[in-house]
Amino acid sequence: MTIIVTGAAGFIGSNIVKALNERGISDIVAVDNLTNGNKFKNLADCEIAHYLDKHEFIRQIREHQFPYDDIRAVFHEGACSDTMNHDGKYMMDNNYQYTLDLLDWCQYERIPFLYASSAAVYGKGDVFREERELEQPLNVYGYSKFLFDQVLRQRMKQGLTAQVVGFRYFNVYGMREQHKARMASVAYHHFNQYREQGFVNLFGEYEQFGKGEHSRDFVSVEDVVKVNLYFLDNPDKSGIFNLGTGRSQPFNDLAAATVNACRAAEGLPKLSLNELVEQGLIRYIDFPDALVGKYQSFTQADITQLRQAGYSDEFFTVEQGVERYVAWMFKHLL
Numbered sequence: 001m002t003i004i005v006t007g008a009a010g011f012i013g014s015n016i017v018k019a020l021n022e023r024g025i026s027d028i029v030a031v032d033n034l035t036n037g038n039k040f041k042n043l044a045d046c047e048i049a050h051y052l053d054k055h056e057f058i059r060q061i062r063e064h065q066f067p068y069d070d071i072r073a074v075f076h077e078g079a080c081s082d083t084m085n086h087d088g089k090y091m092m093d094n095n096y097q098y099t100l101d102l103l104d105w106c107q108y109e110r111i112p113f114l115y116a117s118s119a120a121v122y123g124k125g126d127v128f129r130e131e132r133e134l135e136q137p138l139n140v141y142g143y144s145k146f147l148f149d150q151v152l153r154q155r156m157k158q159g160l161t162a163q164v165v166g167f168r169y170f171n172v173y174g175m176r177e178q179h180k181a182r183m184a185s186v187a188y189h190h191f192n193q194y195r196e197q198g199f200v201n202l203f204g205e206y207e208q209f210g211k212g213e214h215s216r217d218f219v220s221v222e223d224v225v226k227v228n229l230y231f232l233d234n235p236d237k238s239g240i241f242n243l244g245t246g247r248s249q250p251f252n253d254l255a256a257a258t259v260n261a262c263r264a265a266e267g268l269p270k271l272s273l274n275e276l277v278e279q280g281l282i283r284y285i286d287f288p289d290a291l292v293g294k295y296q297s298f299t300q301a302d303i304t305q306l307r308q309a310g311y312s313d314e315f316f317t318v319e320q321g322v323e324r325y326v327a328w329m330f331k332h333l334l
Contacts, residue, residue, distance in 0.1 A: 002027050004073070005017050009030065009040060010073070011042075013077035014043055016229075017043065018106050019048050026047035026150075027108060028048045028056050029049060029051050031054055035178060058101065061105045071109065073111065082321055095141070096144045114231055119301065121168065123142065124273040128299060130168070163238050164238050165238055166241070169219070170219050170301050172221050173325060188329075194258060194262050195334075200258065203251070203284070203288075204286055206287040212282070214298065216249070216254075219301075219326070220321035222324070226232070234309075241303075245301065247317070252273055252282070253319070254322065256276055258326060259281050
């Protein structure tokens with residue numbers, strides 16, 4: 001049976017393809033836009049049956065001309081994830097309409113549809129639970145994800161013909177994100193900053209948070225993939241789910257984990273946060289004026305609904321996930 005992965009050469013998509021390969025699945029149609037040709041590297045060690053350009057795929061779907069039968073599922077990871085892109089027409093066509101067309105096609109063909117939503121739907125709120133009154137996106141990227149989730153909620157009330165699952169990704173980091181450049185995770189940038197400059201910079205005090213104490217729900221892409229595959233294995237479960245660890249950790253933890261993982265690779269001992277600061281390996285800079293009033297100081301996924309859907313595996317802590325990620329970067333990127 002064929003599995004379709006959109007955004008297959010991207011960050012989460014390529015990790016899903018690799019994980020499917022590890023299950024012995026290679027009958028995969030990889031869909032992407034390789035205008036950024038460097039993304040091919042994410043698929044170079046993967047086994048797929050066919051590659052299809054995103055625009056041709058959309059045409060085939062809209063005209064019901066897709067030539068493959070017996071499709072097991074669609075993982076829809078293809079989207080513009082640049083929160084600084086304010087081209088609303090492009091964002092709504094690429095993130096909203098594309099996803100809606102795929103939903104319609106999958107429902108018509110009775111194909112399970114697992115798609116990427118985003119924690120950006122919550123905006124600057126401090127409660128992150130899958131409820132309409134808590135959702136106030138701050139940019140057109142968040143709105144494009146929010147609006148599709150609203151459509152799905154209406155469709156679910158009317159009744160679905162096949163599984164549909166939306167994953168509200170929190171701060172995902174990990175392997176195969178290097179092509180994202182400035183939109184790559186903080187862990188990726190910390191790794192490169194430490195390797196190039198010998199230290200990591202963090203924001204100083206802002207609002208009620210101390211130096212480096214602004215916190216995020218950092219979730220490893222390895223855990224993100226495991227959750228996606230859990231729902232592939234349980235096609236009777238549909239809904240919109242937060243996908244984070246349920247645990248917020250400060251940027252201090254992330255920076256310390258990254259620096260210590262780099263030090264370990266150099267044969268150097270692990271240091272405490274205080275020691276890292278004292279030795280100038282972690283430094284604090286003034287909070288930027290340009291971000292005042294626009295910065296989200298805290299996120300933490302409420303994963304109650306995910307647990308109620310039966311997903312029981314533990315998530316990596318920042319220390320565990322970053323250690324694995326840094327080891328991968330030393331092996332693959334240097």
